[in-house]
Amino acid sequence: DGGITQSPKYLFRKEGQNVTLSCEQNLNHDAMYWYRQDPGQGLRLIYYSQIVNDFQKGDIAEGYSVSREKKESFPLTVTSAQKNPTAFYLCASSTQLPVAKNIQYFGAGTRLSVL
Amino acid sequence: GENVEQHPSTLSVQEGDSAVIKCTYSDSASNYFPWYKQELGKGPQLIIDIRSNVGEKKDQRIAVTLNKTAKHFSLHITETQPEDSAVYFCAASNGNNRLAFGKGNQVVVIP
Numbered sequence: 001d002g003g004i005t006q007s008p009k010y011l012f013r014k015e016g017q018n019v020t021l022s023c024e025q026n027l028n029h030d031a032m033y034w035y036r037q038d039p040g041q042g043l044r045l046i047y048y049s050q051i052v053n054d055f056q057k058g059d060i061a062e063g064y065s066v067s068r069e070k071k072e073s074f075p076l077t078v079t080s081a082q083k084n085p086t087a088f089y090l091c092a093s094s095t096q097l098p099v100a101k102n103i104q105y106f107g108a109g110t111r112l113s114v115l
Numbered sequence: 116g117e118n119v120e121q122h123p124s125t126l127s128v129q130e131g132d133s134a135v136i137k138c139t140y141s142d143s144a145s146n147y148f149p150w151y152k153q154e155l156g157k158g159p160q161l162i163i164d165i166r167s168n169v170g171e172k173k174d175q176r177i178a179v180t181l182n183k184t185a186k187h188f189s190l191h192i193t194e195t196q197p198e199d200s201a202v203y204f205c206a207a208s209n210g211n212n213r214l215a216f217g218k219g220n221q222v223v224v225i226p
Contacts, residue, residue, distance in 0.1 A: 031212055040218065040219075041218055041219075042119075042216040042218040042219055043159070043204065044216075048212070048213065058213075090159070101212070102147045102149075102210065102214065103149065103161065103164065104149075104214060106151075106158035107158050109156075109157065109158045111156075
């Protein structure tokens with residue numbers, strides 16, 4: 001079953017705690033993305049990676065960190081520096097092949113709440 | 116950077132009628148325009164997309180039109196059904212591997 005798997009589906013963070021959201025894809029896509037979605041808002045880009053061992057900040061990277069050690073994995077850490085982490089987090093991936101470039105496929109999301 | 120706006124924010128239609136959602140974009144270099152459907156508690160699903168070398172694309176009850184001069188593109192859903200009720204997002208890209216998303220439209224199909 002090919003696709004993008006995000007885990008966990010629900011996550012709770014205590015004050016001052018770092019939490020890590022998992023994103024795995026078996027589509028052989030080169031590029032991966034993390035978005036944050038708040039109620040009534042569009043998707044805002046946190047970080048993205050176009051190739052293994054490389055990643056770039058998106059529009060709202062403060063308080064977040066990522067790594068891209070493997071092509072199929074792009075975990076997102078929400079650090080204690082992110083003061084308002086409650087949101088729905090979405091991971092996406094896309095191929096770099098010209099014919100399908102920029103087509104992003106999304107996982108089912110992780111809902112993060114603060115205790 | 117690219118700025119994408121969607122109108123209206125909420126749209127209610129009677130089952131069987133048509134729904135039209137319009138998006139405008141700011142970057143004239145944008146050349147790829149996808150539409151996503153998001154159901155409650157799920158990730159967005161790509162439903163149709165269009166590239167700047169065509170003006171219209173159709174897939175069964177869904178169509179997208181693009182007006183590059185006016186910098187707007189629209190999603191058309193015909194013969195709406197209750198399962199069409201969802202939030203629809205438009206997006207634009209200039210080929211830099213990033214998508215700029217609109218804020219979404221809540222479409223409600225009334226049985």
